[in-house]
Amino acid sequence: MAVQEPLVTKTDKTFRDSLSSVDDKGERVFFHPKKPKGRFYNARKILSYFLLALMFAGPHIRVNGHPFMLFNILEREFILFGVAFWPQDFKLLVLGFITLVVFIVLFTAVYGRLFCGWICPQTIFMEMLFRRIEYAIDGDYQAQKKLVAAPWNGEKIRKRALKFSLFFGISFLIANTFLAYLIGSDELFKMISEPLTNHIGSFIALVLFTGVFFFVFWWFREQACTIVCPYGRLQGVLLDKNSINVAYDWVRGEPRGKHGRNRDENLGDCIDCNQCVVVCPTGIDIRNGTQLECVNCTACIDACDEVMDKVGKPRGLIRYASENGIASKMRQVITPRIVAYSLLLTALLGLFSYLLTTRTTTETSILRARGQLTMVQADGSVKNLYMVKTINKSFDELQITYRLKTPAEGTLQLVGQNFLVPPQGYREGAFFVILTARQSNQKLVPIAIEVLHGDEVLETIKTTFNTSSSN
Ligand code: SF4
Ligand code: SF4
Known part of the structure; x- marks a missing residue:
């Protein structure tokens, strides 16, 4: 046309x-x-x-x-x-x-x-x-x-x-x-x-x-x-x-x-x-x-x-x-x-x-502690220290806990008890992750850590776990 x-x-x-x-x-x-x-x-x-x-x-x-x-x-x-x-x-x-x-x-x-x-x-x-x-x-x-x-x-x-x-x-x-x-x-x-x-x-x-x-x-x-x-x-x-x-x-x-x-x-x-x-x-x-x-x-x-x-x-x-x-x-x-x-x-x-x-309500970074060697314990389990920083983006105070999600048999030990993060503020801390000898059969084991407030999972952070004591 x-x-x-x-x-x-x-x-x-x-x-x-x-x-x-x-x-x-x-x-x-x-x-x-x-x-x-x-x-x-x-x-x-x-x-x-x-x-x-x-x-x-x-x-x-x-x-x-x-x-x-x-x-x-x-x-x-x-x-x-x-x-x-x-x-x-x-x-x-x-x-x-x-x-x-x-x-x-x-x-x-x-x-x-x-x-x-x-x-x-x-x-x-x-x-x-x-x-x-x-x-x-x-x-x-x-x-x-x-x-x-x-x-x-x-x-x-x-x-x-x-x-x-x-x-x-x-x-x-x-x-x-x-x-x-x-x-x-x-x-x-x-x-x-x-x-x-x-x-x-x-x-x-x-x-x-x-x-x-x-x-x-x-x-x-x-x-x-x-x-x-x-x-x-x-x-x-x-x-x-x-x-x-x-x-x-x-x-x-x-x-x-x-x-x-x-x-x-x-x-x-x-x-x-x-x-x-x-x-x-x-x-x-x-x-x-x-x-x-x-x-x-x-x-x-x-x-x-x-x-x-x-x-x-x-x-x-x-x-x-x-x-x-x-x-x-x-x-x-x-x-x-x-x-x-x-x-x-x-x-x-x-x-x-x-x-x-x-x-997410929080923003968490998890890094392996610098200069800290992997510790092999008497029972063969392996332990690493991690530094953690959680930013609270909400208007409320958050009582934060961390939990190892995978591998399921591992454990997470918080250094210090109270992890209270102020509203629109942040807290830094540390925790150990311990894996059993059976779980530590490769040099870098992928791990997932949950960030919780009460029972609510706010974030899941993925990182790696070094099993080699020589680093
Ligand atoms: S308002 Fe009047 S001048 Fe403007 S387009 Fe319409 S008819 Fe034409
Ligand atoms: S500015 Fe308004 S009145 Fe003027 S040409 Fe555009 S639409 Fe029409």
Whole structure:
């Protein structure tokens, strides 16, 4: 089937050489997008408020008295969904990071910037908090433009003061939450209740975070997505013509032409009403094709659907679709590639979840004592001394014991009695392993040692037992 070229390849592409948020003189262009409304916007609102509640509550949720989430980089303390991670879990973190990168690449290749529009905190804060406050105080886009052009009269001063106070208050709240994720909510409350001089570092961080958030949501706005965000900048290499994005159906829409009684019936469905442009928070025209600035916020889908309803045409002139899907007039979104990639994504998530859930509570290393010769006893049995170190990754104190699992007839004698390992701490000790003469018939005998807390086997460590007294 001959595939029709997207509109953008036939028209002027100079818009791709510059950012819509910067004018010819290099100055900031502020957008005043029309207030969005429609089914996608409503769905995004519900998801956004759920995610916001989760995010603000996150650092204060406790599981058995411990934080549910903590990312204390300075003290290398990480808690994810109530599970503490240690620097010893570095392998798991690296694997998790690789899984995440592969996941992002595959996910974006298939589903485009779905994350940006629905989950990204920048979009949620900007569109669902700050922008909504702006609409409530300054009015919709036309009123906002009027207010910008108006002289500094009483009304403008009052509105600006109210808006910026609210912006500042929310930035302060976000900064507190962000800090609570880093240092823990206990530390944050201490900072609030104790003299500031005891927490000068945290206080400076709080002031800096507040300033950065205020600046981003007051002035920088969508430029965080187009200029700063590495994920946004990678879209050029992550997307291809089969990726699903918010896209204009140029096959159906072109040639565009104004709506009216004498409209040429050979025209496409786009009535060139510009509603998809005025609603766009990044100031682009989606009819030019997929662009770096598009954060897939779906506002143009809702705007165009409303227009289509009014002119009696089917919805979906702008919709989630791939370039190839539009070119070949396929409305189908689920393709074999999407199924294959989705299965792979599920497998990756499954693997990571498996590694997380099978992660041990302790991490034990057992080494034969250096310089200690193998001892052959009077009855022919052979004895070796081992040094042991057990790290307790849990929040509870553990009474650790060790047991020789194989060979079954051997014995293990702990040097000293008590092996109490403090929470998130470690203990070092030593034990002897004794094998009978019959079991010692080869130079290196494989042995397995169980690490127990009560009756619960936490780990099984495999090592070797040297039977040669000459070493
Ligand atoms: S809202 Fe729809 S009909 Fe109006 S200009 Fe955009 S694509 Fe065309
Ligand atoms: S083009 Fe549409 S989906 Fe993309 S940012 Fe603009 S309004 Fe949102």
